[in-house]
Amino acid sequence: MRVAVDAMGGDYAPREVVRGAVEAINKLGIEVILVGDQEIVGRELSGLDYDRGKLTVVHSSQVIGMNEHPALALRKKKDSSIVVATGLVKAGEAQAVVSCGNTGAQMAAGVFVLGTVAGVERPAIAANIPLRSGQNTILLDIGANVDCKPRQLVQFALMGSAYASVVNGSSQPSVGMLSNGEEESKGNQAVLEAHAMLKKETGINFIGNVEGRDIFVGKSEVVVCDGFVGNVVLKAVEGFMGLLMDTLKEALSPEVLRLLKSFDYNQVGGAPLLGVNGVSIVCHGSSKAQTVTNGVKAAVQCVENDMVGKLKRALGVD
Amino acid sequence: MRVAVDAMGGDYAPREVVRGAVEAINKLGIEVILVGDQEIVGRELSGLDYDRGKLTVVHSSQVIGMNEHPALALRKKKDSSIVVATGLVKAGEAQAVVSCGNTGAQMAAGVFVLGTVAGVERPAIAANIPLRSGQNTILLDIGANVDCKPRQLVQFALMGSAYASVVNGSSQPSVGMLSNGEEESKGNQAVLEAHAMLKKETGINFIGNVEGRDIFVGKSEVVVCDGFVGNVVLKAVEGFMGLLMDTLKEALSPEVLRLLKSFDYNQVGGAPLLGVNGVSIVCHGSSKAQTVTNGVKAAVQCVENDMVGKLKRALGVD
Incomplete structure (x- = not known):
């Protein structure tokens, strides 16, 4: 190798x-x-x-x-x-x-x-976000694929599922579509159409829409979004983390600070171009x-x- | 009253x-x-x-x-x-x-x-996110306005600016457009067009694109996005916060836990329908x-x- x-x-x-x-x-x-x-x-x-x-x-x-x-x-x-x-x-x-x-x-x-x-049509970048021990979420796309077509989001879902099976060893990783609500009726036009297409897709364990909080709850092994949303979400969490560190650092023990840093996803490293x-x-x-x-x-x-x-x-x- | x-x-x-x-x-x-x-x-x-x-x-x-x-x-x-x-x-x-x-x-x-x-055309909901003491970010839309037209994003910017002047007392609050990069060339189609329109808008202190992390840095007093992105971002931070609390609660003092809870934005309360x-x-x-x-x-x-x-x-x- x-x-x-x-x-x-x-x-x-x-x-x-x-x-x-x-x-x-x-x-x-x-x-x-x-x-x-x-x-x-x-x-x-x-x-x-x-x-x-x-x-x-x-x-x-x-x-x-x-x-x-x-x-x-x-x-x-x-x-x-x-x-x-x-x-x-x-x-x-x-x-x-x-x-x-x-x-x-x-x-x-x-x-x-x-x-x-x-x-x-467009390669995607997949982040592997560690949650609690032994659990993680694959979030894609975090690249710069903005204005994705529904069929591109479907490709991201299939590629993310393949990557999750590599990382987690699951044979049928659960896949969720990131949206502004769990209900099938929630989403922008591209998400609604991709959702409908994914429901018909065989060979993928599509569980429907997931919400922003579910990325960190681990509701599905894979979370699919366009690169605009993926970029904004990861950077928002990075910024929030920075704010917490700045505010809390004086009050925290070195041990807790180390624990907190393990959630600095940008430093975990290694997002494949799929x-x-x-x-x-x-x-x-x-x-x-x-x-x-x-x-x-x-x-x-x-x-x-x-x-x-x-x-x-x-x-x-x- | x-x-x-x-x-x-x-x-x-x-x-x-x-x-x-x-x-x-x-x-x-x-x-x-x-x-x-x-x-x-x-x-x-x-x-x-x-x-x-x-x-x-x-x-x-x-x-x-x-x-x-x-x-x-x-x-x-x-x-x-x-x-x-x-x-x-x-x-x-x-x-x-x-x-x-x-x-x-x-x-x-x-x-x-x-x-x-x-x-x-569409009312927006504006979150008032407290940062460090004396600083805050107005993020809008966090309602359910998905697939916004550029002129609707421009209206959100103007309305958010008015709300920031109420909250912060600023006469010309700085306004940023949430995007996947600071450069003017970054963004999806609606963001690119809204950016161009906002540059020409008088009576607003538009500072250009801001990134996800800037929401929590306070780079601009107002951050504009569509309701899909606003919803996903706020809920992602909520989920991340929950993960941190779950992981750290045993290791934290009650005082730090209280401090941490002050960043639970959903509990701060009071987002106006603009x-x-x-x-x-x-x-x-x-x-x-x-x-x-x-x-x-x-x-x-x-x-x-x-x-x-x-x-x-x-x-x-x-």
């Missing part, structure tokens, strides 16, 4: 990314290819302790910045770390790619380099080493459990 | 509603009209301590249940507590109405009994007495600061 890690992407790249990748080698026993400026990456590696046989550096001369326009950047920067890293998956040199860089560029690289699975022909794991831009290691772990889980194969079967294209 | 309170609406009605209303009389020195079954309300009042001259009970023989279809229920139940209470505002017997009952029915009663302000010809305050269905008192307080603030007049001027219809 070999995972390509984009060493140059992210707010704390390359230092934290390199450390996280090395930690993944040490902890998971897998091989890693670090993609980035050879000299810079080499400098970050010096002094770190790891099995030299399990790490390769592949040089790339360019980096796509966090705020660059994804499609334009992709066209101009053929030798950027995310494009080269994704190319390693395409070429079979690596089984997965992990990046904390520009998410739009990572999505675009997934689509253009790996290609989309037949029938998938619907492309390969495993591409998106980490938050502000990831530190631990999150990168978690991202590599998520990549390994997807590869070992044939996530792409399961997804194709769920979509009926295999 | 006289406020009509729907004594029969809400999960804990009439007991908690009656207690909250009595507390409002005692604390705020205002008059209250309790609307509901005279016998039941009378029974709840017995034994409570308050100035008899400041409380009237107006009988209504019907109640609209929490899960009834609003428009249908309104047509059938002309003598329901929410319709009668809203009618008291229309007749000038009360200056505001407060309810913890079926929100859709309260909205429908607002529209059909009070009428909408000229030019308002865009109808009168003051109608929506409280969460699970409100206890304290929330009802807060709802009456919000009503008094709206009346004393001429919220409806400010709103009309903001919309340019006065």
